[in-house]
Amino acid sequence: MNKTIGIFGGGQLGRMMAQAALPLNIQCCFYEADTHCPAAQLGAVIANQAPDALQQFIASADVFSLEFENTPLADVDQLIQTQTLYPPRQALATAQNRLLEKALFDELAIPVAPYRAVHCEADLEQAVAELGLPLVLKTATGGYDGKGQFVLRERADIQAAWQALGPAQHLVAEAFVDFSRELSIIAVRGQDGELKTWPLAENHHHHGILSHSIVPAPDSAELQLVAQDYICRLLDRLDYVGVLTLELFVTEQGLLANEMAPRVHNSGHWSIEGAICSQFENHIRAVAGLPLGSTAMVAPTVMVNIIGQYPDSAQVLALDGAHLHLYNKTERAGRKLGHITLLPKDSAQLSTLCQKLAIILPEPLALHAEIDIQHGAVE
Amino acid sequence: MNKTIGIFGGGQLGRMMAQAALPLNIQCCFYEADTHCPAAQLGAVIANQAPDALQQFIASADVFSLEFENTPLADVDQLIQTQTLYPPRQALATAQNRLLEKALFDELAIPVAPYRAVHCEADLEQAVAELGLPLVLKTATGGYDGKGQFVLRERADIQAAWQALGPAQHLVAEAFVDFSRELSIIAVRGQDGELKTWPLAENHHHHGILSHSIVPAPDSAELQLVAQDYICRLLDRLDYVGVLTLELFVTEQGLLANEMAPRVHNSGHWSIEGAICSQFENHIRAVAGLPLGSTAMVAPTVMVNIIGQYPDSAQVLALDGAHLHLYNKTERAGRKLGHITLLPKDSAQLSTLCQKLAIILPEPLALHAEIDIQHGAVE
Numbered sequence: 075m076n077k078t079i080g081i082f083g084g085g086q087l088g089r090m091m092a093q094a095a096l097p098l099n100i101q102c103c104f105y106e107a108d109t110h111c112p113a114a115q116l117g118a119v120i121a122n123q124a125p126d127a128l129q130q131f132i133a134s135a136d137v138f139s140l141e142f143e144n145t146p147l148a149d150v151d152q153l154i155q156t157q158t159l160y161p162p163r164q165a166l167a168t169a170q171n172r173l174l175e176k177a178l179f180d181e182l183a184i185p186v187a188p189y190r191a192v193h194c195e196a197d198l199e200q201a202v203a204e205l206g207l208p209l210v211l212k213t214a215t216g217g218y219d220g221k222g223q224f225v226l227r228e229r230a231d232i233q234a235a236w237q238a239l240g241p242a243q244h245l246v247a248e249a250f251v252d253f254s255r256e257l258s259i260i261a262v263r264g265q266d267g268e269l270k271t272w273p274l275a276e277n278h279h280h281h282g283i284l285s286h287s288i289v290p291a292p293d294s295a296e297l298q299l300v301a302q303d304y305i306c307r308l309l310d311r312l313d314y315v316g317v318l319t320l321e322l323f324v325t326e327q328g329l330l331a332n333e334m335a336p337r338v339h340n341s342g343h344w345s346i347e348g349a350i351c352s353q354f355e356n357h358i359r360a361v362a363g364l365p366l367g368s369t370a371m372v373a374p375t376v377m378v379n380i381i382g383q384y385p386d387s388a389q390v391l392a393l394d395g396a397h398l399h400l401y402n403k404t405e406r407a408g409r410k411l412g413h414i415t416l417l418p419k420d421s422a423q424l425s426t427l428c429q430k431l432a433i434i435l436p437e438p439l440a441l442h443a444e445i446d447i448q449h450g451a452v453e
Numbered sequence: 454m455n456k457t458i459g460i461f462g463g464g465q466l467g468r469m470m471a472q473a474a475l476p477l478n479i480q481c482c483f484y485e486a487d488t489h490c491p492a493a494q495l496g497a498v499i500a501n502q503a504p505d506a507l508q509q510f511i512a513s514a515d516v517f518s519l520e521f522e523n524t525p526l527a528d529v530d531q532l533i534q535t536q537t538l539y540p541p542r543q544a545l546a547t548a549q550n551r552l553l554e555k556a557l558f559d560e561l562a563i564p565v566a567p568y569r570a571v572h573c574e575a576d577l578e579q580a581v582a583e584l585g586l587p588l589v590l591k592t593a594t595g596g597y598d599g600k601g602q603f604v605l606r607e608r609a610d611i612q613a614a615w616q617a618l619g620p621a622q623h624l625v626a627e628a629f630v631d632f633s634r635e636l637s638i639i640a641v642r643g644q645d646g647e648l649k650t651w652p653l654a655e656n657h658h659h660h661g662i663l664s665h666s667i668v669p670a671p672d673s674a675e676l677q678l679v680a681q682d683y684i685c686r687l688l689d690r691l692d693y694v695g696v697l698t699l700e701l702f703v704t705e706q707g708l709l710a711n712e713m714a715p716r717v718h719n720s721g722h723w724s725i726e727g728a729i730c731s732q733f734e735n736h737i738r739a740v741a742g743l744p745l746g747s748t749a750m751v752a753p754t755v756m757v758n759i760i761g762q763y764p765d766s767a768q769v770l771a772l773d774g775a776h777l778h779l780y781n782k783t784e785r786a787g788r789k790l791g792h793i794t795l796l797p798k799d800s801a802q803l804s805t806l807c808q809k810l811a812i813i814l815p816e817p818l819a820l821h822a823e824i825d826i827q828h829g830a831v832e
Contacts, residue, residue, distance in 0.1 A: 096472065096494060098766060099779040099791075115475060116495070350774050350796070365771040372751060387477060392744040395729050400478040417729070 077362055078103060080135030080157075082149070083142030084111035084119055086401035086410065087338050090346070091141065092116035094354035100362055105131040105149075112401040132157055139316060139361045143169050143335055144216070160265075160315035160361045165336040168312070172214045172246045175333060182307040184331045187323075192245040195236045201247035202232060211235045214244035225250075251330060253323035257291050258341040259301040262317045262356040262366055263309040270356065270369040271302045272349055275341040275377075277321075278440045283408060285439035286378040287341045289348060290371065292448050300329050308334060317342070317357040340379070340410070347397050347415045348375030373417045374447040376424060380412040383436035390414055390434060393427055421446050456741055457482060459514030459536075461528070462521030463490035463498055465780035465789065466717050466733075469725070470520065471495035473733035479741055484510040484528075491780040511536055518695060518740045522548050522714055523595070539644075539694035539740045544715045547691070551593045551625045554712060561686040563710045566702075571624040574615045580626035581611060590614045593623035604629075630709060632702035636670050637720040638680040641696045641735040641745055642688040649735065649748040650681045651728055654720040654756075656700075657819045662787060664818035665757045666720045668727060669750065671827050679708050687713060696721070696736040719758065719789070726776050726794045727754030752796045753826040755803060759791040762815035769793055769813060772806055800825050 077100050081088045084106030092102040092113055102117040105127070109119045120131045128149055138159045143166065150163050168174045179186045190201040192211065202209055207229070213222040222242070224235040239245055256279065261271040276291035277284055291297070305320045312318075319339035321332040342353035351359075351367025359366055383405050390398050393416070400412035414431065418424035428445050432438040456479050460467045463485030471481040471492055481496040484506070488498045499510045507528055517538045522545065529542050547553045558565045569580040571590065581588055586608070592601040601621070603614040618624055635658065640650040655670035656663055670676070684699045691697075698718035700711040721732035730738075730746025738745055762784050769777050772795070779791035793810065797803035807824050811817040 093472065093475065096781075097776075097778040098770075099781055101494065115480065359770060364767050367770065368774050388743050391477075391738060391746065395747050397476075397746075399476040402475075402478055 077101070077137070078135040079358065079361055080105065080131055080138045081113070082138070082140035082145040084108070084113035085141060086112045086403070086412075087141035088113035089116060089401060090343070090354045090399070091139075091338065091358055094352060095358045095362075098355075098358065098362070098364070100358060103131075103134050112403055115402060128152060137361055137363075139357070140166070141337055143337055161318065161336045162313060162315070165312045165314055165318070169334055169336045170215055171244070172212055172333070173244065176246065178308070178311070179331050182304075182311055184304045184307065185328065186248075186331050187251045188249040190247045192247050193243060195232070195240065198232055198236055198245075198247060202226065202229060205247060205249040208250040210248045210250060211239055212246050212248065213239055213242040214246055216242070251323050251325060251332075253325045253330070255291070255324040256332070257294070257297065257301065257322045257324060257329075258287075258319055258339060259298075259305050259322065260317060260319045260339055260342040260345075260353055261302070261305045261309060262353070262360055262369070263314045264360050264366050265315050265363045267310070268366050269306050269309060270366050271305060272342065272345055272353065272369045273371050274298050274301055274322075275344065277341050280439035283381060283410075283439065284340050284379055285381075285441060286376060286445070287344055288445060288447055289344045289375045289377070290448065292446060297324065297329060304329070304331060316360045317353050340413075341377070343399070343413050344375040344377040344415055345369075346399070347417060348372055348377075376416045376418065376428070376445065376447065378414045378416070378428075378431055378435070378441060379410060379439065380414065380435065381437045381439060382407045382409055382411070384411055385434045385436060390431075393430060393434075394423070395419075396427070418447065456480070456516070457514040458737065458740055459484065459510055459517045460492070461517070461519035461524040463487070463492035464520060465491045465782070465791075466520035467492035468495060468780060469722070469733045469778070470518075470717065470737055473731060474737045474741075477734075477737065477741070477743070479737060482510075482513050491782055494781060507531060516740055516742075518736070519545070520716055522716055540697065540715045541692060541694070544691045544693055544697070548713055548715045549594055550623070551591055551712070552623065555625065557687070557690070558710050561683075561690055563683045563686065564707065565710050566630045567628040569626045571626045572622060574611070574619065577611055577615055577624075577626060581605065581608060584626060584628040587629040589627045589629060590618055591625050591627065592618055592621040593625055595621070630702050630704060630711075632704045632709070634670070634703040635711070636673070636676065636680065636701045636703060636708075637666075637698055637718060638677075638684050638701065639696060639698045639718055639721040639724075639732055640681070640684045640688060641732070641739055641748070642693045643739050643745050644694050644742045646689070647745050648685050648688060649745050650684060651721065651724055651732065651748045652750050653677050653680055654723065656720050659818035662760060662789075662818065663719050663758055664760075665755060665820060665824070666723055667824060667826055668723045668754045668756070669827065671825060676703065676708060683708070683710060695739045696732050719792075720756075722778070722792050723754040723756040723794055724748075725778070726796060727751055727756075755795045755797065755807070755824065755826065757793045757795070757807075757810055757814070757820060758789060758818065759793065759814065760816045760818060761786045761788055761790070763790055764813045764815060769810075772809060772813075773802070774798075775806070797826065 084104030089112040104113045209226045211224045256277045273290040274294045275287040275289045319335040323330045338353045345352040397415040432441045463483030468491040588605045590603045635656045652669040653673045654666040698714040702709045717732045724731040776794040811820045
């Protein structure tokens with residue numbers, strides 16, 4: 075009766091997947107370098123350095139998934155000879171390569187910022203000429219949390235940009251997007267093709283790291299329909315099973331897709347308390363072949379990341395209705411250590427809570443900014 | 454920074470405590486006979502048969518609690534020589550003995566059914582004479598889920614009752630309570646004396662086993678205030694820390710206390726999804742010395758027990774908004790294997806869900822009965 079899901083990676087996303095899986099009598103195990111990883115308290119960790127580790131992992135579970143979008147395709151290829159992986163290999167391969175990803179967006183008529191593939195310095199010069207400045211040069215593979223990117227502001231930056239990123243060989247130059255807001259939509263697809271989407275999150279970053287997400291994104295009723303349409307095209311085209319995230323920019327030309335993540339996402343952590351069924355539980359349900367749960371919102375929610383240093387737990391828990399999620403990681407600058415979920419009664423309470431949190435958190439990121447929510451905006 | 458809580462017992466209550474503790478970076482360990490107990494997936498189990506097991510357990514955590522109200526007082530006495538136990542020893546000792554418990558209720562002016570201590574057959578005859586029939590004879594210690602009880606319906610039952618329970622020596626005879634409903638109130642007290650209570654649950658039993666709980670108990674606005682008053686008297690008098698449950702009867706003479714349980718309780722499982730902070734998280738917060746979370750209700754909730762045999766998970770999860778909690782136990786008649794939480798939109802949806810559940814569950818217990826909820830009854 076019990077099922078085991080093998081997960082590539084054992085960080086906080088795997089930890090929260092396993093937390094959602096246990097009440098369903100589903101056990102997770104993890105393929106991960108660090109046997110003291112955040113997920114280790116919830117399931118066996120198979121250290122991925124040993125020579126036969128991958129074979130051992132492949133033999134250890136009934137079905138497989140991932141929490142790490144840079145899971146090596148070579149490992150996946152070995153796994154899928156005998157086992158099933160959700161999401162499917164193609165989704166992973168596409169998400170790992172910005173050029174493949176943009177080609178897929180183009181194929182599905184999901185708008186993206188104008189871009190050019192760049193394989194040599196001359197390509198970059200041509201891209202600057204055609205797309206104008208500023209321009210963002212990105213490696214096609216390996217980028218994460220703002221790494222592997224270079225913003226060109228004038229023609230003189232071309233050489234420096236090429237020197238910084240050229241060795242990666244496969245690059246993409248993107249026209250600078252003049253966006254007013256960053257949103258993300260998260261959706262889940264079951265093995266029978268059932269689709270469900272959560273409300274749009276509005277994401278606020280600080281130096282490339284997610285600071286906080288507001289759900290539902292203010293004034294997003296129409297955007298929600300557009301974003302749902304885009305992500306459902308992706309899910310169906312990829313014959314996807316599990317949770318997929320699509321990051322979007324709000325521009326004067328409408329929503330533009332930034333990138334997709336073939337996994338549960340930091341901007342979906344609000345759903346543990348804020349939605350009837352969380353992204354973690356629905357991902358587990360999909361991978362295990364169970365019916366999906368409702369993605370409806372319980373109440374407007376704000377999720378705040380804990381970065382670099384832990385706050386005093388007692389101070390956080392003294393905030394009315396605050397939920398604390400710590401990942402059992404050691405402190406390090408820029409590292410995601412946990413998150414806090416707020417389900418404020420109204421904008422006034424949210425404002426108070428955020429002011430207090432900005433004092434309590436050692437690294438308040440973008441929390442000083444004005445935050446507002448809209449009750450009753452999305453059903 | 455991380456804390457470990459040592460818990461006497463490792464059943465489903467310990468399992469759900471540990472599930473609530475992990476996001477707070479609090480680890481639990483368990484003192485328990487069965488190393489494959491439900492809590493074993495979430496923390497170390499110290500097998501309690503080994504000669505030095507108790508010393509090992511005492512050395513294994515920063516602070517201690519329990520999920521098992523029959524935790525031996527001898528073990529507790531050894532523990533509290535060097536360590537702290539929440540709830541305090543006196544609460545445990547009182548709850549383990551119906552005579553001490555009723556004396557405490559009397560002292561605090563919490564009404565109970567008329568009763569007599571019974572130490573010999575003559576005491577029982579006198580109790581029948583004074584309290585009338587029917588009469589319930591119970592062992593003062595060791596009773597659980599309807600065991601250790603004998604209902605006397607006529608004078609001729611006296612001998613049989615005495616033969617059945619007399620060897621226990623310490624007995625209590627209680628006047629039969631003509632009650633319309635069974636309710637329970639759950640409350641939590643912090644180390645600083647902070648008190649919080651959840652809404653009353655209306656509990657429906659089947660052959661002495663809890664079938665389902667409805668929260669808030671219908672028509673309970675006034676009863677809530679009375680029940681809160683009673684349980685707060687107990688918490689303060691016992692200098693209690695953690696979660697306490699008080700079972701109550703609704704009678705024509707008002708609320709009568711049945712018994713207290715010095716622990717999280719089956720009738721509080723609804724609070725995982727139905728309250729802002731669950732009984733499990735607040736118990737952990739109290740034991741760890743953290744501020745308590747809000748016990749306010751998210752929405753009216755019904756909790757249904759899974760007894761004896763597992764249902765098909767997929768059928769349960771296909772129910773709109775249903776949450777499934779399985780305890781990783783093997784099937785056995787009468788055994789609590791899991792529970793299902795429903796947060797219906799209205800009475801009509803609740804009725805539909807319960808009709809479906811009565812078909813899906815191999816042992817539907819009292820679920821065939823009319824179930825109703827009241828939205829907006831308790832804030």
